[in-house]
Amino acid sequence: MMPPEKPRRDGALAGLARFCYRRRRLVLLTWIVGVIAVAFVGFAYGAAPDNDFSGGDSDSAKAQALIEKHFPERQGDTLTLAIKAQRGIDDPAARQKIEKILADLATSPIVGPVTSPYQDKSLVTQDRRIARTTIPLTQKEVDKTAVKPLVDMVKNASDDGVTLALGGTQAEKAETPPQGSSESVGIVAAAVILFIAFGSLVAMGLPIVTALLAIAAGIALMKLVGYLVPSPDFTVILAAMIGLGVGIDYALFIVTRYKDSLQAGDEPETATVKAITTAGHAVLFAGTTVVIALMGLIVMGQRLMTGVAVATSVIVLVTMIAAVTLLPAFLGFTGYKINSLRLPRRTSQRQKAAGAASRERRTIAERWARAVQRKPLVAAILAGGVLVVLAAPALSMRLSNPDASVQPHDRSSYTSYEILSEGFGPGYSAPLIFATEVGSGRTDLRPVIEAVSMTEGIAYAAPPQVSKDGKAAIFMAFPKTGYQDKATADLVHRLRDDVLPKAPGGEGVYVGGPNAGTIDMADDISSRLPLMIAVVIAVSLVLLIALVRSVTIALQAAVMNLLSIGAAYGVLVAVVQWGWLGSALGFPTTMPISTWVPMMIFPVLFGLSMDYEVFLISRVREEYERTGDTRTAVTRGMAQTAKVITAAAAIMVAVFTTSLLGPDLAVKQGGLGMAVAVLIDATIIRMILVPAVMELCGKANWWMPGRRAPKVASAPPAEIAEEARV
Structure with a gap:
């Protein structure tokens, strides 16, 4: 110790x-x-980042493996040109503008052959006001600096009743600005807090x-x-x-x-x-x-x-x-x-006043702890009730990944999504790709496609494509609902569980594509998250018991940390998913929680909460070994650590909150969740629950199987008298 x-x-x-x-x-x-x-x-x-979350045993992973093996020509990413003409795409002025932008796109070295919507009627709506075309990219990984000029060129060509926009994953990345100066803002905020503290x-x-x-x-x-x-x-x-x-x-x-x-x-x-x-x-x-x-x-x-x-x-x-x-x-x-x-101080009187104020602040911390200890059960119930209320929204948490539909509305990718949703339905941006091996007499996928087409929630299905080696086939189906809609996830599960198994030839047909991949990842995270939480808690408990040599305090810390993290999850759902103050905090619209956010912020927050527990309980134990009185040890431990823990928490909150200044929606969610959790931990947990629960437990705080209570050192008479006056 x-x-x-x-x-x-x-x-x-x-x-x-x-x-x-x-x-x-x-x-x-x-x-x-x-x-x-x-x-x-x-x-x-250094190594380049890897954003390929595919792999594993999910249906989407198996579909992707088949596509990569048998359809190498589909490995490159694509852009989607969305076109909306108020007077129709056949209007001479509109057609001239559209054909010029198609020609300009085709001259780009990163773009493959471009199909004109004037050559394929399936690319145009019946009223001829909205059209689309898929633009293949010649490389699997394209630098966004090469895509950004194409996005700007298309966006700037919009005028005179014709709206043009590029969509797709690479377009979204190209439009997303760098993180900017948010970390610098966090450093400045930390400097101000440290200067106030020191x-x-x-x-x-x-x-x-x-x-x-x-x-x-x-x-x-x-x-x-x-x-x-x-x-x-x-x-x-x-x-x-x-x-x-x-x-x-x-x-x-x-x-x-x-x-x-x-x-x-x-x-x-x-x-x-x-x-x-x-x-x-x-x-x-x-x-x-x-x-x-x-x-x-x-x-x-x-x-x-x-x-x-x-x-x-x-x-x-x-x-x-x-x-x-x-x-x-x-x-x-x-x-x-x-x-x-x-x-600089103007007078020595101000220095004395500052010293008196500092002593008063220390006294306030002790007085607060004493006030909580006088009504520990009431304080614990009220604090616990607040945390449970804050955590309640977490029960309705849904997981997905941000797509074009939740991007800021001034971006080309969002405009493309709006145009395509109006003309071809919101599910056009969330296609499902069905993949299967063929051969040995099994090449007729018509019964499967028919069964999929007749499934409630499917807008339409496209004809199949057979690979050049004749060993695999794929076809696409478009849901009526969008990428972020819960009904889309329910549709994927229904196709896998009911439709495909019952359709002739449906066995061995896998549902894949980015939409299904996100759904599989969300399901996988939801199923494995409880195991991760259990492992993190168990290992952390062993370490904390080894440090503070108390099973009771370690269990208290684990439960309180879970309460603060649960409350952070709840606040995150209320802001991001329900939209409470979402626009004020930089979220353009309501959206599900990003798939990686809950599993990422839990271990971070649990570890950080343990930090504050360690610094507080270490001082409390020192005081207990010196005085032998839990109540005095808690009050003096809080008085000695209140200022530094408050400053540390304020720095954490400032640093995490600056993520809201950046463009990445998933990172903003993670920063918001961590900031809320640290704030709750430094206030409700450390200021109310810890002194209240330790007061209720008394000497049981220091229980350790097979070990006596901590040895208490004799305190000098002057210190005993001072503590008696507190």
Whole structure:
């Protein structure tokens, strides 16, 4: 455990802290050279992101495998040109404009043969006002910088009653702006919070500089690890948010402990060693908990989510190492100047007033804890009730992935979706691709196509296509409902469970395509999520019991963390799926929760919640070992940690909330969920539930099978008298 009075002089952390402090120039130079070298290699030669979520044993994965094997000509992605002419596409002016844009598209080096809607009547609606055509891309992976000029060219050609728009996955990517300066906003917000907490530019700067160096090295390493374990493109944004949050928080806890030791009269070196052997020890445990929680994503059995787990774990590991090596070196340079560069004070009276205000703030924390402890059952019931109410919307959570229908309405991809939905139905953008092996006399798919066409919810089915090798066939069917509609998912399940098994020749026909793939992924996540939650909780409980040496407190932490995460899920559903304040927070319309968000934010939030639990309970246990009174230990532990936990939580909330400034809807959802969870954890959980439940449990808080209660050190009479007056 972390002794409250002096550091262990024979411990490994003490030796590491002392080495980094004394050899601070060598440590700093090593970090700078190392970060530059790793950043150069990682950012210049790192692995490209992998966004292929296909694979596995699902129907959509089997369909995709057949298509890739027997239809190599279909491997390239496609764009869809949507055309709407108020006077009809046969109007001379409209036709001239449409044919010119078709010709311009055909000259692009990334575009294959373009079929004119004037040559194929199936590409035009009966009233001849809306038309479409599919534009094949010559490469499977096309850089969005090559697609963006095509999107702009088509969009700019719209006028005089003719609306033109390009849709498709590559068009959406091309139109999506970069993440921009949201991380910079988060850094500025963190700097303001740190300055308010410390009142010193030097103390403010240390956590930020430490975190930024760690993030630069971590992201570069993450890109190199991508060669072994690939991850999708959103991983960098997510990892940067997590790394910035935990990196600043970990450094914040150590710097706070360092300042406390200096204030108690310790020399800078002794204060550094004490900070690392106490707060640094807690940082290592908290970071390990986050890493283990993240690795719980491996249980999901999805290749790319394993990559996300490994990549984000690399970021957390690097921030942990920076906190216990780089930060002690920085403290060696600052020494007693940790409080330098304060804002100037006009008079000494103001300084006295500020000191009095600081003491008053500490007293408020103790008074609040005492107030909760006087009515612990009422406080626990009220807090628990609020969390249950907030979590209730999570019961109606639906999973999907953002498509063109939920994009900002000024984008070409959304305009394309609107035109195609009006002319050909909302299901045109959500086609189902049926694939099967043929041969040995089985080439007639007419009974299957007829059964699919007659299924309620299907608008129409297209004729089949046989592969060039004659071993496989595919056909497409278009639902009447859109990509995000629950009825579309129900239709896919009905086709697989009822229609295809009963249709002659329906056995061995797989339903695939992007729409079915998303539905399969959502089903797979929903079925595996409880297992991941159980594994993360079990492993974290073992670690927390080992640290705090109390089964009761570990169980309390697990239950409270589940409550806060459940409440975050509920708020996320209310905002994103129900639309409560959605437009104000940057969501263009209501939409399901992105498939990866619930499984990604759970381990992150569980690990971060354990961070706050560790820092609070560590202080509480120190006080209990010193005084032997749980009530006093809780009040004094809260008083000592309230300011730093509040600052740490505020930094996390600020960093995660800045994701709402970015364009990626899934990342925005993840940031919102994590910000809400941290806010709930730092307020309702730490300020109400923890003191209330610990008061109700009393000495049972410290129960450990086969072990006596913690040994209580005798407190000096003056301290006993002081605690009696609290």
